Amino acid sequence: MAKIYELQEVEVWDGNVAASHALRQAQIDVMAAYPITPSTPIVQDYGSFIGNGYIDGEFVLVESEHAAMSGCVGAAAAGGRVATATSSQGLALMVEVLYQASGMRLPIVLNLVNRALASPLNIHGDHSDMYLCRDAGWIQLTTCNPQEAYDFNLMAFKIAEDYDVRVPTIVNQDGFLSSHTAQNVRPLSDEEAYKFIGEYKVKNPLLDFSKPITYGAQAEEDWHYEHKAQLHAAIMDSMPVIERVFKEFKDKTGREYHPVMSYDMEDADVAIFAIGTTAESARVAAKTMRSKGIKAGVVTIHVLRPFPYEQVGIALKHVKAIAIMDKSSPAGAMGAMFNEVSAAIYQVSTTASKPILSNYIYGLGERDLTQKDIIEIYNELGADVKAGKLTHKTQQWICLRGAKMGFH
Numbered sequence: 001m002a003k004i005y006e007l008q009e010v011e012v013w014d015g016n017v018a019a020s021h022a023l024r025q026a027q028i029d030v031m032a033a034y035p036i037t038p039s040t041p042i043v044q045d046y047g048s049f050i051g052n053g054y055i056d057g058e059f060v061l062v063e064s065e066h067a068a069m070s071g072c073v074g075a076a077a078a079g080g081r082v083a084t085a086t087s088s089q090g091l092a093l094m095v096e097v098l099y100q101a102s103g104m105r106l107p108i109v110l111n112l113v114n115r116a117l118a119s120p121l122n123i124h125g126d127h128s129d130m131y132l133c134r135d136a137g138w139i140q141l142t143t144c145n146p147q148e149a150y151d152f153n154l155m156a157f158k159i160a161e162d163y164d165v166r167v168p169t170i171v172n173q174d175g176f177l178s179s180h181t182a183q184n185v186r187p188l189s190d191e192e193a194y195k196f197i198g199e200y201k202v203k204n205p206l207l208d209f210s211k212p213i214t215y216g217a218q219a220e221e222d223w224h225y226e227h228k229a230q231l232h233a234a235i236m237d238s239m240p241v242i243e244r245v246f247k248e249f250k251d252k253t254g255r256e257y258h259p260v261m262s263y264d265m266e267d268a269d270v271a272i273f274a275i276g277t278t279a280e281s282a283r284v285a286a287k288t289m290r291s292k293g294i295k296a297g298v299v300t301i302h303v304l305r306p307f308p309y310e311q312v313g314i315a316l317k318h319v320k321a322i323a324i325m326d327k328s329s330p331a332g333a334m335g336a337m338f339n340e341v342s343a344a345i346y347q348v349s350t351t352a353s354k355p356i357l358s359n360y361i362y363g364l365g366e367r368d369l370t371q372k373d374i375i376e377i378y379n380e381l382g383a384d385v386k387a388g389k390l391t392h393k394t395q396q397w398i399c400l401r402g403a404k405m406g407f408h
Contacts, residue, residue, distance in 0.1 A: 003053045004190050013185045015149040015178035019111050020045035022153030025193035029080030032060040032071025036090035037123045038175040039113035043085050065090035069097035076106035077215045079205025088115035091129040101168045102137025104215045107160035108168040115175040116365045124366030125175030127327040131336045137231050139169040140304035142275050146183045149173045157197045158245050165238045177277040236306050259303040260311040268297030270381035273341050274325040285374035296378050313348035321356040321381040327363045335359050356384045359395040367399050
């Protein structure tokens, strides 16, 4: 029997510690892990919890991130509650096995602490790894701070393991800006957290010898297409479960989440769309703009996959100009979020109400994005509204050393 960890009503945790306590409270059966900055403390803390008797689980140290997810796949197929964590190059090495996990419909929870991809080598945060695996068949949740890193880990198990979903789930948080930034976090007690998540619901375990099954069989053209369609449908149809879990969490904690979160958008003329900690920075800048008479707002998402197209479109369709922020190099295209959000707005906007859209690439390798920078973006949006058209290139790289770069 695992020991009870005595928690305070308010703990001062960074995002990694918050995530590790959520995994502890979930009482996962197996963690297979290979550490990588900035996600290392999540698995390191989990190992300490096992060593000190707070978890009755297994901690499997492996030789690579590819092996880590492979171990998770095996443990989940055997019938266990399983989780791990990674970042950046670790995620890149793990990607092959992400497709195995989703194709087998194994409800693994992965903490992805977002970090830049090499080369050149950079250990700091951007969303390159988040974007790398966005089409790997996993539900993806996004967070803005340590409290959300804790909350969404608890909810991730409940979502992934639901019989109407049964899809592996990623919880994203910004490297260092969330993972290593200490803030007040209000945790549930161990008993409350485990009760919220619930007992693990086994489905088709390999270790049930009374009902032999197989995982990862070869399908080829006869059935591969149908399997992928079924997985896609499961992800697309998971939104009601996600929203139900969000509501159940609000009923328990008072903390309210939605797939799309809007701030000061009721009468906004200009808006910024951003993910993660940047959304919080944009909210501060929006309040500054409103004090100057500019009706500025912010929209963010807590669910990246399935992408909430309709809700994003509705949140933004009445705005006159929108800056869509991408914290990853698009390497020859418009940013991933620009494409997603543009599609969402196109579905709900008429020709007469179509907002002016622009794409800002920022923060690669954790280049600072200051309040001055965000206010400048809002001012550019204001100029677009006044002119009735884009007054600059559609895509811009901001905060570059030297002159600003713009691209059509």
